Amino acid sequence: MIENIKFNSSYNFAFIDETTKKEIRRKLLKAICIPGYQVPYSSPEMPIARGWGTGGLHLTLALIGKTDTLKMIDQGSDASVNACNLRDFVQLTTNCKTTYDTNEATLIQTRHRITEEKLTDKQIMVFQVPQPEPLRRVERYEYKTRQMHAESDYAKMWLTLYEAFVKWGDVMHGAGYPVMVNGRYIMSPSPIPRWDVPNLNMADCIYLFGAGREKRLYAVPPHTRVEPLEFEDVKFHIENFKDVKCESTGYNIAYMDEMYQDDGITKKFYINDSNFLDKMIEKIAVNQHSNKYINQLKKNEQ
Amino acid sequence: MAYVSVKGGADAIAQAKELVEYYRLKDKTKPIEIEQIKSQFRLAIDKIMGEGSLYAPEYAAIAFKQMEGDVLESAFVLRAFRATLQRKYYSDILDTRNMFVKRKISSSFREIPGGQVLGPTRDYSQRLIDSTKYNESEQEIENFLSSFEGKIEKEKMQEITSFNKVIDLLKAEGLLMPAESNYDKTVKDVTLEAVKYPAPRSVTLQMLARGETGGLMTLAYSSMRGFGDGHGTIGELRYGSVKVLVSDTQGRKRYIGNVNLTECEMITKINTTKEAKIPYFAIGYGLVLGQNETKAICMSILERGIRSGKSENPANNQEFVLYHTEGVEAMGFTNHLKLPHYVTFQSGLNNLRESVKRNTNIQDEKMKVYKEMAKQFQK
Numbered sequence: 001m002i003e004n005i006k007f008n009s010s011y012n013f014a015f016i017d018e019t020t021k022k023e024i025r026r027k028l029l030k031a032i033c034i035p036g037y038q039v040p041y042s043s044p045e046m047p048i049a050r051g052w053g054t055g056g057l058h059l060t061l062a063l064i065g066k067t068d069t070l071k072m073i074d075q076g077s078d079a080s081v082n083a084c085n086l087r088d089f090v091q092l093t094t095n096c097k098t099t100y101d102t103n104e105a106t107l108i109q110t111r112h113r114i115t116e117e118k119l120t121d122k123q124i125m126v127f128q129v130p131q132p133e134p135l136r137r138v139e140r141y142e143y144k145t146r147q148m149h150a151e152s153d154y155a156k157m158w159l160t161l162y163e164a165f166v167k168w169g170d171v172m173h174g175a176g177y178p179v180m181v182n183g184r185y186i187m188s189p190s191p192i193p194r195w196d197v198p199n200l201n202m203a204d205c206i207y208l209f210g211a212g213r214e215k216r217l218y219a220v221p222p223h224t225r226v227e228p229l230e231f232e233d234v235k236f237h238i239e240n241f242k243d244v245k246c247e248s249t250g251y252n253i254a255y256m257d258e259m260y261q262d263d264g265i266t267k268k269f270y271i272n273d274s275n276f277l278d279k280m281i282e283k284i285a286v287n288q289h290s291n292k293y294i295n296q297l298k299k300n301e302q
Numbered sequence: 303m304a305y306v307s308v309k310g311g312a313d314a315i316a317q318a319k320e321l322v323e324y325y326r327l328k329d330k331t332k333p334i335e336i337e338q339i340k341s342q343f344r345l346a347i348d349k350i351m352g353e354g355s356l357y358a359p360e361y362a363a364i365a366f367k368q369m370e371g372d373v374l375e376s377a378f379v380l381r382a383f384r385a386t387l388q389r390k391y392y393s394d395i396l397d398t399r400n401m402f403v404k405r406k407i408s409s410s411f412r413e414i415p416g417g418q419v420l421g422p423t424r425d426y427s428q429r430l431i432d433s434t435k436y437n438e439s440e441q442e443i444e445n446f447l448s449s450f451e452g453k454i455e456k457e458k459m460q461e462i463t464s465f466n467k468v469i470d471l472l473k474a475e476g477l478l479m480p481a482e483s484n485y486d487k488t489v490k491d492v493t494l495e496a497v498k499y500p501a502p503r504s505v506t507l508q509m510l511a512r513g514e515t516g517g518l519m520t521l522a523y524s525s526m527r528g529f530g531d532g533h534g535t536i537g538e539l540r541y542g543s544v545k546v547l548v549s550d551t552q553g554r555k556r557y558i559g560n561v562n563l564t565e566c567e568m569i570t571k572i573n574t575t576k577e578a579k580i581p582y583f584a585i586g587y588g589l590v591l592g593q594n595e596t597k598a599i600c601m602s603i604l605e606r607g608i609r610s611g612k613s614e615n616p617a618n619n620q621e622f623v624l625y626h627t628e629g630v631e632a633m634g635f636t637n638h639l640k641l642p643h644y645v646t647f648q649s650g651l652n653n654l655r656e657s658v659k660r661n662t663n664i665q666d667e668k669m670k671v672y673k674e675m676a677k678q679f680q681k
Binding site: 011012015017019040041042043044045046047049050051052054074075076077079080081082083084085088111112113130141142143146168169170172173174175176191192193194195213215216239240255256257258264265272 | 311312314315378379381382384385386388493494495496497498499500621630631633634635636637638641642643644645646648649650651652653656657660676679
């Protein structure tokens with residue numbers, strides 16, 4: 001049996017070797033400098049399967065320090081199985097503090113949600129991205145989409161939005177609604193619901209995006225314009241929950257989960273963001289995002 | 303409250319992990335030794351090392367045991383382990399002309415210099431299930447080995463040297479296509495940087511060598527069957543061990559060991575180059591770790607197809623082939639569909655419902671039908 005010292009001893013701090021971490025951090029700096037631009041990076045293999053958050057993990061592990069507090073969420077929930085597994089992995093290799101509390105975290109890794117609570121300039125949010133290329137639905141080849149971005153050739157994208165409107169009376173993009181970043185690059189915000197998209201705009205925190213399988217990372221720096229694609233007369237809108245209420249709190253200005261009951265007919269709604277829901281139930285003060293869509297909902301409520 | 307079920311995540315993972323370990327062991331059979339896996343599952347180990355992109359039979363065997371014999375999962379484990387090892391050196395270019403040949407065949411010629419050497423293969427035996435394997439005893443194994451070893455003429459073993467390649471014959475005659483002058487000879491390392499397309503040939507070769515056997519075969523078969531340049535002829539397929547040399551800082555060559563490799567040179571149809579109108583045979587190249595002939599053959603077909611520049615066939619399109627034969631990534635992404643997607647689904651659901659509402663007549667009709675169906679269901 002061969003012996004491998006590295007295999008027997010514990011892994012490097014945050015699992016990835018320092019050279020690769022440095023490479024990822026340098027690519028992140030580039031991404032910050034060119035908001036919305038997809039930077040190719042090494043994307044080393046992880047002991048987590050491709051498509052299960054490896055891109056997010058690369059960024060988290062490259063950034064995390066001994067004093068960081070990590071929050072890990074999957075579809076809005078801290079306790080979802082894959083979130084638990086990823087949190088355990090980061091915790092085991094860094095011994096960092098972990099939390100469910102959005103305010104307490106310095107680093108938040110998320111899959112498909114932005115927290116309902118607003119993030120500060122002391123916080124970084126890392127998104128797991130399955131498909132970083134917003135143009136992939138209109139152009140299947142990578143070498144062509146890179147060219148299209150370089151030339152700001154977004155005609156095909158606008159055309160599909162228009163076609164959807166003609167066919168169905170609305171732009172039918174659900175999660176992962178394409179956005180224009182800093183007036184230059186069309187970017188996939190990862191499959192967050194439309195509810196979350198306006199919260200990317202002019203934020204105080206840093207939003208970082210990691211697509212492990214596709215080996216791309218990109219960023220939305222603080223105070224950057226992020227606008228959902230829309231027409232003058234056909235506007236972007238967020239999901240509609242005005243006719244339902246959260247079963248636990250009675251609140252409805254938050255993204256909701258829909259749960260069918262055992263009878264298969266009746267359904268109940270609950271606030272999706274589990275930490276936000278817990279705080280609402282325990283009547284702890286929350287600092288919710290404000291944007292023109294949410295503000296409008298609140299105004300209608302009064 | 304419905305949320306309780308979602309919050310048991312950590313506990314559920316621990317239980318599932320324990321249960322699957324129980325499934326591996328529950329029949330209380332004797333533990334399989336790593337040495338046994340290494341020697342008796344030779345071809346599985348070769349496949350794992352190739353797709354796992356790490357030549358380490360012991361680790362491949364551990365992974366195979368740990369993953370209950372799932373070859374692709376084992377390759378994944380090996381890849382993840384590999385990523386924790388620092389790349390300290392690159393080996394010198396392997397010289398497959400000096401391979402210690404264990405098997406070499408050519409379908410292009412009846413006889414080749416050094417002869418056709420069938421070597422270890424099941425190509426010409428009937429695939430009938432051999433029920434005597436059910437009770438194979440150690441005594442039988444010993445008997446077989448001693449009778450087999452008795453047949454080896456030791457002094458002749460010394461005479462075996464290396465063999466030149468079949469393609470050298472064609473090259474000497476000027477029938478092989480010279481390397482395209484415009485092709486990108488840059489050497490990249492796909493394990494250290496992201497691939498950008500169009501990618502140099504070094505990327506094609508590396509990614510195909512790491513690719514998943516079944517994926518490579520699917521696309522190569524499509525190329526042979528009608529969606530490509532058709533049926534090539536194997537110039538030479540050889541399997542054997544090759545010395546690996548590494549140059550140290552003083553430039554001295556250090557021998558670090560042998561690896562077993564399968565190499566395939568596929569002669570494809572007659573072509574002319576753009577520069578000269580003289581026709582040539584074009585060649586496709588495949589080289590994979592261990593003995594994996596299907597993969598080496600398919601690699602050579604795809605490598606040729608990609609270089610042909612006729613990308614209307616999927617198997618000739620570099621980006622299509624390289625992205626989709628990457629088995630470890632494909633498997634990961636396929637299985638990620640098992641992760642919860644209720645947030646994203648809700649967003650689409652919301653869109654669909656609003657779209658339906660816009661046409662209330664249809665909505666009313668449908669609701670009637672659904673309600674009727676629900677009633678039927680409850681009965």
